[in-house]
Amino acid sequence: MSDDDGTLDLRSLSYVDNVNSNLVCCICQFPFVDPVFALCGHTFCRSCIYQAAESSPLCPVDRSAIDLDDLQPAVKIISNMVNELVVACPRQLRGCEYQGQRQHMAYHLSHECDYAYEPCKLEACEALVLKKDRERHVSTCKHRETECKMCQRKMPAFELEDHHERCPSETFTCPHCDTTRARSEHAAHLDNCPKMSVLCKMADFGCEWAGERAQLQAHEDTCLYKKMEGFFSKQQRKDETMQDEIRQLRKENESLRRWQREMRHQVDRTVSQLGVLFPAHFALDPDLPLETQQQAVLSETERLQSDVDQLSSSLASLELKQNMALMTETFRLQEEMQSLRAVCHGMRMQMHYLMMDRRGSLGSSSHAANGHPPPPPLTVEQENRRRSWLDPSGPRQDTKL
Secondary structure (H helix, E strand, C coil), X not given: CCCCCXXXXXXXXXXXXXXXXXXXXXXXXXXXXXXXXXXXXXXEEHHXXXXXXXXXXXXXXXCCECCHXXXXXXXXXXXXXXXXXXXXXXXXXXXXXXXXXXXXXXXXXXXXXXXXXXXXXXXXXXXXXXXXXXXXXXXXXXXXXXXXXXXXXXXXXXXXXXXXXXXXXXXXXXXXXXXXXXXXXXXXXXXXXXXXXXXXXXXXXXXXXXXXHHHHHHHHHHXXXXXXXXXXXXXXXHHHHHHHHHHXXXXXXXXXXXXXXXXXXXXXXXXXXXXXXXXXXXXXXXXXXXXXXXXXHHHHHHHHHHHHHHHHHHHXXXXXXXXXXXXXXXXXXXXXXXXXXXXXXXXHHHHHHHHHHHHHHHHHHHHHHHCCCCCCCCCHHHHHHHHHHHCCCCCCCCCCC
């Protein structure tokens, strides 16, 4: 049963009087809840008979067949009798002594029962208290609003105890001069308290005097360190300047050390890589001093650089020679292609002439057969043009690549 969230299980109720056995469901053995009867005349709780029919569609009493569609609500008197049974409040273990009819129990739980758990009226409080104790809980809740009697500041009750330890309006007694004042004024009082123990202003320079603030002025009149205050101040400024320079030099030294470590790491990595490529030149003795190893690496690096420069110049010379040879061969190929084009052009003209000559002979024979006169012979100009077409030494059509 869950009565605090608004649901009520009628089968979990405690009945005050003995219940008539005719009002008890033979399946759940509790008084009927929403009773229905079958065609065989037996009455059951609606949920009980539906659940029983899922496993076996037979009457639990006489084993006759039951069809759920044939179930009918029980007569009104049976429902009234089970609803009028007297039951105790489900919250009787919390102290509720209410007893009433079963049909009124849901209303009692939701509206009348003072033993239901409800949240505190204060929004900041998340506690659940009994309904009858809500007002008393609010008066003692740690989230209730309270007011400091010293500064009239309002705050939650749980902050009040800590606030008393630092309330600016609370009266505070000076431990040096036994005078009282507000806590907010105590810090300013300590700067001027005559009984407070202080050191000489020249304590940083070696004065060991210590006493009450009221005696400080008299001590300063006779303090030897006070008379040399100007000298000490000047030396202090010089010391601060030197300290700044030392810090700057330390930063630079650390930066140089870091750079040296990086360069050493790069040199070692370069030597290891070159040792793989040129084991005969970079097989350095690890027992040699570091400077000797570095000098050997630098000299070998310079030698390799000179070799690389010679290879670069040789490659440049070879590339120039190849370019000249390629250009000469290109010109020769261009001339041969021009000669081939001229020969092709002459052959094309000769073919054209032969075709024209053959066409002319065919035309004269056809004219003679038809009785027409033959075409006139070629003129001198036309004959010269024909010869110029057939002359292979004539003008050529040059083509540039």
